[in-house]
Amino acid sequence: MAGGWSRDGAVQDQIDASVKDAVKxxxxxxxxxxxxxxxxxxxxxxxxxxxKAIPGVRLCVSCQSALEKQQTAHTGFNRRGSKDSQLK
Known part of the structure; x- marks a missing residue:
């Protein structure tokens, strides 16, 4: 059940899009x-x-850890469903 201007299933579409983006x-x-x-x-x-465990590995454990700390975390905020993104 959707509310406002959205159609039925719109919320699930937003969730599916967020999951698809995270997997990608x-x-x-x-x-x-x-x-x-x-x-x-x-x-x-x-x-x-x-x-052997990670085919294609190019970094040692400590360098990989440092790289992962530098990468920005995905906030999980779905801009597709944001009213702000539609108004700008």
Missing amino acids: LARSRLPDGEGSALCEECGAAIPAPRR
């Missing part, structure tokens, strides 16, 4: 191709179990 973002961050034996950032050796 996660897939884009997955490494691909052949992995590296040495970290591209610091040059440290990447352990064989890590290379």
